[in-house]
Amino acid sequence: xxxxxxxxxxxxxxxxxxxxxxxxxxxxxxxxxxxxxxxxxxxxxxxxxxxxxxxxxxxxxxxxxxxxxxxxxxxxxxxxxxxxxxxxxxxxxxxxxxxxxxxxxxxxxxxxxxxxxxxxxxxxxxxxxxxxxxxxxxxxxxxxxxxxxxxxxxxxxxxxxxxxxxxxxxxxxxxxxxxxxxxxxxxxxxxxxxxxxxxxxxxxxxxxxxxxxxxxxxxxxxxxxxxxxxxxxxxxxxxxxxxxxxxxxxxxxxxxxxxxxxxxxxxxxxxxx
Numbered sequence: 001x002x003x004x005x006x007x008x009x010x011x012x013x014x015x016x017x018x019x020x021x022x023x024x025x026x027x028x029x030x031x032x033x034x035x036x037x038x039x040x041x042x043x044x045x046x047x048x049x050x051x052x053x054x055x056x057x058x059x060x061x062x063x064x065x066x067x068x069x070x071x072x073x074x075x076x077x078x079x080x081x082x083x084x085x086x087x088x089x090x091x092x093x094x095x096x097x098x099x100x101x102x103x104x105x106x107x108x109x110x111x112x113x114x115x116x117x118x119x120x121x122x123x124x125x126x127x128x129x130x131x132x133x134x135x136x137x138x139x140x141x142x143x144x145x146x147x148x149x150x151x152x153x154x155x156x157x158x159x160x161x162x163x164x165x166x167x168x169x170x171x172x173x174x175x176x177x178x179x180x181x182x183x184x185x186x187x188x189x190x191x192x193x194x195x196x197x198x199x200x201x202x203x204x205x206x207x208x209x210x211x212x213x214x215x216x217x218x219x220x221x222x223x224x225x226x227x228x229x230x231x232x233x234x235x236x237x238x239x240x241x242x243x244x245x246x247x248x249x250x251x252x253x254x255x256x257x258x259x260x261x262x263x264x265x266x267x268x269x270x271x272x273x
Contacts (some may be wrong), residue, residue: 017134032056039238055243059229062240064217073174075210075221076203082145083199088192091154093178096166107210108153112148121212128213139213140221145204150195157188167181185234197259222248 016085026046031039033051038056059065093099128139161184169179207223214220224243229237 028242028245031239032246034239036115036239038235052239055239056247057249059226059240062229063225063244065222065225065259067217068220068222070138070206070217071210072221074137075219076200078137078141079203080196080199082141083195084228085144085149087150087154087195088180088185091158092149092152092153092176092184095158102232109148109151117143119210121209125212130142135214135218137219138218140210143209144199147195147199150199153191153195154188157191158184193259197256200255204252205248224227 030046030048032055033053035050035052036046038045040047045126090109094102094109124143127135128134132144160232165183166179169183174182204221206221207227210219210221210224214224217225226241226248228245229241
């Protein structure tokens with residue numbers, strides 16, 4: 001009897017989690033293909049009487065879609081590249097080197113995760129304004145050029161690498177850079193891919209920072225452009241906004257599928273070794 005109760009609870013929890021994740025996506029998709037009249041119906045309907053796929057075309061044409069998309073790509077790729085250049089060496093140093101004040105510095109690094117962006121955006125805005133960097137890609141990339149969470153995760157992975165491998169590489173006169181590229185990163189590939197995925201999603205979906213660090217549409221990203229769809233015409237165009245959101249999440253879904261495959265391959269590679 002106890003076994004059936006446990007299995008029933010497990011099934012219930014799995015169904016509940018599925019509903020919590022699936023229903024918002026379902027609601028977004030059906031709203032994206034409804035007419036404006038259907039989106040305003042009360043009580044709301046969970047189906048579509050006459051699908052209107054032209055809503056996606058309207059969302060694309062209503063704003064400078066390609067400009068916002070290009071800005072999102074530049075900011076996301078720039079953030080990923082800078083984080084790789086800063087997070088990987090920092091994690092390796094914390095994991096494999098002993099230096100003065102290492103514990104204090106690592107604690108301060110972790111402490112930065114507790115500081116919300118809403119608390120520090122004003123001094124950063126004033127600083128970038130002084131440097132004439134407002135409305136530039138740098139104002140959207142530099143504040144996220146490193147990641148305390150990424151340093152922590154990679155440090156934990158690097159610490160699991162046997163010291164004998166590193167010592168053997170050093171006896172072969174391998175440089176520290178070669179050790180990182182040839183030994184540490186292949187072993188830490190699942191962590192690296194996971195961090196890259198999280199950074200991509202966070203940067204691609206970020207609305208707050210591109211909004212406060214820009215005063216015009218020069219470098220504003222796609223989430224800011226999607227929000228502007230609300231007032232393209234009179235009133236709030238819920239169906240157009242939702243169509244824009246569906247377009248917005250397509251790259252995330254594609255990257256997630258690709259990253260998931262790489263993570264599985266990386267774990268398989270580690271198991272074979």
